[in-house]
């Protein structure tokens with residue numbers, strides 16, 4: 097993984113798309129130039145059992161066609177079963193220590209909300225950290241309050257070489273602020289899932305520079 101892989105990190109589950117089939121949204125986002133994808137199938141209406149696995153495999157197949165890393169959120173067993181490119185976990189989901197031994201050299205992304213959590217992520221060689229929610233979000237029911245870019249700026253200045261992706265309420269209107277604050281990339285759900293023109297949205301978000 098290089099820092100550019102984090103530039104526009106699309107996250108999606110079936111619950112996040114309403115107007116069109118999820119796989120159509122993912123394929124259009126891939127064609128338009130997202131740089132990483134996270135399969136995050138959560139919530140009361142999430143698929144389960146075989147339908148869940150088949151949906152994940154279909155997303156993974158599309159990512160392979162476009163040579164884009166396929167990351168699984170939280171579900172380590174699924175990630176191992178599919179041979180995913182990586183997993184993303186919260187520290188309340190699992191002790192990061194346990195994970196690294198289970199996944200070997202698979203990419204490991206870790207959500208961090210405090211400096212201690214950053215140190216834990218570093219101890220277990222996380223490939224990147226996720227910081228957020230930066231702005232208010234409706235895509236994660238148990239999200240912590242929005243933190244703005246303060247913590248993001250602190251982490252970037254204290255760990256200049258640690259890849260950071262920011263998440264939470266990010267869209268074309270505020271993405272530049274997030275890059276200026278030091279994020280290497282932005283992770284988005286609704287900005288793409290609810291876009292009326294995915295191509296325009298992806299092109300706009302991938303063209304944003306910190307300067």
Ligand SMILES: Cc1ncsc1CCOP(=O)(O)O
Nearest residue numbers: 233235236264265284285286
């Ligand atoms: C998974 C997650 N973690 C922190 S905020 C969030 C949801 C981001 O969704 P959106 O980009 O629609 O605000």
Ligand SMILES: C=C1C=NC(C)=NC1=N
Nearest residue numbers: 169184207226261263283
């Ligand atoms: C909570 C999250 C934070 N950051 C990222 C990249 N993914 C997540 N699911």
Ligand SMILES: [Mg+2]
Nearest residue numbers: 170185186189
């Ligand atoms: Mg989690």
